[in-house]
Amino acid sequence: MKIVIDNLKFSYGGKRVLDNINLTIKSGETVGIVGVSGGGKSTLLKLISGLYEVQNGSIDIGGSQSSAGRRRNVAMVMQNAMLFPASIRDNISCGHAMEDAVLYHACELAQLSGWISGLPDGLDTSVGERGSQVSGGQAQRIAIARAIAKNAPVVLLDEPTSALDGGTGTAVMNALTGLTKGRTVLHVSHQMERLSGCSRILRLEGGHLHVV
Numbered sequence: 192m193k194i195v196i197d198n199l200k201f202s203y204g205g206k207r208v209l210d211n212i213n214l215t216i217k218s219g220e221t222v223g224i225v226g227v228s229g230g231g232k233s234t235l236l237k238l239i240s241g242l243y244e245v246q247n248g249s250i251d252i253g254g255s256q257s258s259a260g261r262r263r264n265v266a267m268v269m270q271n272a273m274l275f276p277a278s279i280r281d282n283i284s285c286g287h288a289m290e291d292a293v294l295y296h297a298c299e300l301a302q303l304s305g306w307i308s309g310l311p312d313g314l315d316t317s318v319g320e321r322g323s324q325v326s327g328g329q330a331q332r333i334a335i336a337r338a339i340a341k342n343a344p345v346v347l348l349d350e351p352t353s354a355l356d357g358g359t360g361t362a363v364m365n366a367l368t369g370l371t372k373g374r375t376v377l378h379v380s381h382q383m384e385r386l387s388g389c390s391r392i393l394r395l396e397g398g399h400l401h402v403v
């Protein structure tokens with residue numbers, strides 16, 4: 192699904208964070224955005240995902256400019272997984288009716304199957320308060336499984352491995368490959384080396400996108 196962002200501006204109160212963003216991402220393309228912390232990367236992804244309403248300019252995804260359409264068509268993985276105090280199953284399905292086959296497939300791609308099959312309660316194991324019963328890498332892979340199960344055509348990645356150590360990062364990287372395959376992807380990071388899989392990389396600086 193194609194994304195067209197045109198003359199997008201965004202301010203918090205009087206503070207302009209994004210100032211005339213123009214970006215077209217072809218269907219199936221993987222684009223990276225690099226930029227310093229505080230530069231507006233997360234704000235841009237929250238706008239694209241429909242979490243924030245557009246103030247100025249437009250975001251078109253698959254021919255629609257509605258924020259409800261964006262929330263439906265976009266799955267996002269953030270730096271720290273937001274888990275509910277519920278089972279792994281509910282954290283992946285987000286309460287939507289989902290067949291076990293869909294859940295198991297998402298777990299397989301998210302590299303969770305081995306771990307879950309060793310749990311006495313399997314998918315019905317609780318993740319605890321704010322994910323206290325699972326490791327950081329497992330929590331992030333549950334968030335990735337949630338994005339896979341949503342089966343949205345557009346995937347946004349907001350520094351998904353930056354809070355994890357090296358070994359855990361690799362498992363999460365493999366899970367991300369399972370998520371991004373065949374989808375339109377926008378991956379943001381403050382570290383250029385995290386964006387090596389992207390077909391092109393842009394820099395967000397001063398509220399504008401620059402060709403790297």
Ligand SMILES: Nc1ncnc2c1ncn2[C@@H]1O[C@H](COP(=O)(O)OP(=O)(O)O)[C@@H](O)[C@H]1O
Nearest residue numbers: 203204208226227228229230231232233234235
């Ligand atoms: N909810 C908010 N209210 C006010 N200012 C915010 C809010 N979220 C982010 N900001 C500010 O907007 C700027 C961009 O933040 P952010 O999009 O999180 O950047 P990045 O993801 O590149 O680190 C920063 O100066 C940040 O302090």
Ligand SMILES: [Mg+2]
Nearest residue numbers: 232233234349
């Ligand atoms: Mg950020």
